[in-house]
Ligand SMILES: Nc1ncnc2c1ncn2[C@@H]1O[C@H](COP(=O)(O)OP(=O)(O)OP(=O)(O)O)[C@@H](O)[C@H]1O
C-alpha cells in the first residue's frame with residue numbers, strides 16, 4: 001500500500017478533521033525530496049536489473065554462448081508477439097485466444113468464489129455441517145486437483161466448460177478455507193452485541209460475520225485468480241480448440257520456445273491487470289478499516 | 299415483582315484444568331427502575347453476572363429471572379453496554395445506532411429518524427457518516443450507549459461503560475446517563491471499578507466478594523436526586539458512604555491481590 005505510506009513529516013488533510021477545522025499541513029521539503037530521490041533510485045536499479053538480464057540473454061544468444069533453439073531469445077519473443085498480433089497465431093487470431101482463456105478463467109473464478117464463500121460461511125456458522133463435512137473436504141483438498149482436468153475433459157468435452165470446471169475446483173478450496181476460517185474468527189463480542197440489539201441469525205450472518213470474514217476472503221482472492229488462470233490454461237493444455245494454453249502446447253509441439261515465452265508474457269500481463277482490479281475492489285470493500293500505520297519499514 | 303432476580307445462582311466455566319467457579323450461590327434482586335451499581339475486585343465475576351442476566355450465558359445452578367420471567371435466551375427487553383468496544387467497525391455511526399430498530403423490524407426511515415435523535419442526545423450530531431475508527435474512544439462509547447438506549451430496554455446492563463474515558467468526559471457522561479435514565483427509567487445494573495462513580499450514580503451499591511463471587515454487602519444510597527456527579531462527591535454524606543463501602547470492599551480487593559501474588563510465587 002504505497003499510497004497510504006505517508007512520511008511522518010507530511011500530515012495529509014484528513015477528511016474527518018477537515019469537517020471541523022482547517023487541516024494542518026506540515027511538509028518537510030527536505031524529507032519529501034529525499035523520499036522522491038529514493039524512489040527514483042529504486043526504479044533506476046529495477047530497470048538496470050531488467051536490462052542486464054534481458055540484454056545478457058540476448059547477447060549470450062548472439063555470441064553463441066546460449067542456444068536459442070532451446071531457450072529462445074528476447075528479440076525473438078518480441079517479434080513473435082508482433083507476428084501474432086499482426087497476422088494471428090497458428091491456432092487463430094491472438095485476441096480470440098486471449099478472450100477465450102480470460103472468459104474461462106473469469107467464469108471459473110466467479111463460480112468458485114461465490115461457491116467458496118457460501119460454503120465457507122455456511123459451514124463456519126453451522127457446527128453440525130462443519131463436523132459432518134470436515135473430513136470429506138480435507139480429503140478432497142489433499143488430492144492433487146489438477147488431475148481432475150483429465151476427468152473434466154472426459155465429462156465436458158474439449159469446449160470451455162471443462163476448463164471452467166477445473167478453474168472452479170482450484171478456486172473453490174482457496175476461498176472456502178479462508179471464508180471458513182474468517183467466519184470462525186469473528187469477534188464473539190460483536191456477535192453478542194448484535195444479538196442483544198435484536199439481530200436475527202441471518203442479520204448476524206450478513207451484517208456481522210460476512211463483513212468480518214471479508215478481510216480473509218479478499219486475501220484469498222489474490223491467489224485465487226492465479227489459480228483460475230492456471231485451471232483454464234492447464235485445461236486447454238490437456239485438450240482444447242482455442243486458448244492460450246493451446247497456443248503454448250502448439251508452440252511446444254513445433255519446438256518454438258519464443259512462442260511459449262510470448263504466451264507467458266501475455267498471461268503475466270493478464271494476471272497483473274487482474275491483481276490490480278482485485279486490489280481496487282479490496283480498497284473499496286474494506287474502506288471502513290483504519291489506514292495502515294504509515295512510516296518507514298518497521 | 300422485581301425487574302431482575304438472581305436466585306441461588308452458581309456459574310462454573312469449563313477450563314483446560316477442570317472447572318472454574320466464577321459465581322457461587324449469588325442472590326440479588328433489583329426492583330424495577332432502580333439504578334443498581336456493582337463493585338468488586340477484578341476477575342471476581344461481575345461481567346459473568348451481567349451475561350447471565352442478558353441470557354448470553356446460562357447459570358450452572360439456580361434461577362435468573364427478568365421481569366418475573368425465567369431467562370431463556372436473549373430477551374428483547376434487555377440492553378447491554380459491553381466492557382469492550384462492540385460497535386460494528388464496518389458500519390457508520392448512523393448505521394450502528396439505527397441497527398437495533400432495523401433488526402427489530404422498524405422501517406428504514408423510522409430507524410434513521412430515531413438514530414438521529416439519539417445521536418443528538420449523546421452529542422454526536424454531525425458524525426453520522428464516520429466509521430468507528432475515525433472516532434475517539436469516548437465517542438465510540440457514546441455510540442455504544444445510543445445503540446443500546448435506542449431500543450428503550452426495560453433492563454439496561456452496563457459493564458464498566460466509562461472506564462476507558464478520561465476523568466472529565468467521564469463525569470460529563472455520568473450526568474448524561476442519569477439524564478437519559480430519567481427519561482425512560484429502565485432498571486440499570488451498572489458494573490464499575492470506581493467506587494465514587496458507583497455512589498454518585500446508584501440507588502444501591504452491591505459489593506461482591508473476591509471470586510467465586512457472591513454478594514457481600516448492599517448499601518442504600520439515599521442521596522437526593524437529581525444529582526450532579528461532580529458536586530455530590532463533596533457532600534459529607536457522600537464521604538461517609540464512601541468510607542463505609544470502601545471498608546467492605548477493601549478486604550476483598552486485598553484478598554484478590556494476595557492471591558495473585560501467591561499465584562506468582564508458585565510459578
Ligand atoms: N468463558 C470463560 N471460561 C472460563 N473462565 C471464565 C470465562 N469467563 C470468565 N471466566 C472467569 O471467571 C472469572 C470472572 O470473570 P468476569 O469477567 O466475570 O470478571 P469481572 O468481575 O468482570 O472482572 P473485571 O472487573 O476485571 O472485568 C474470571 O476469573 C475469569 O477468568
Ligand SMILES: [Mg+2]
Nearest residue numbers: 344345381457
Ligand atoms: Mg468484567
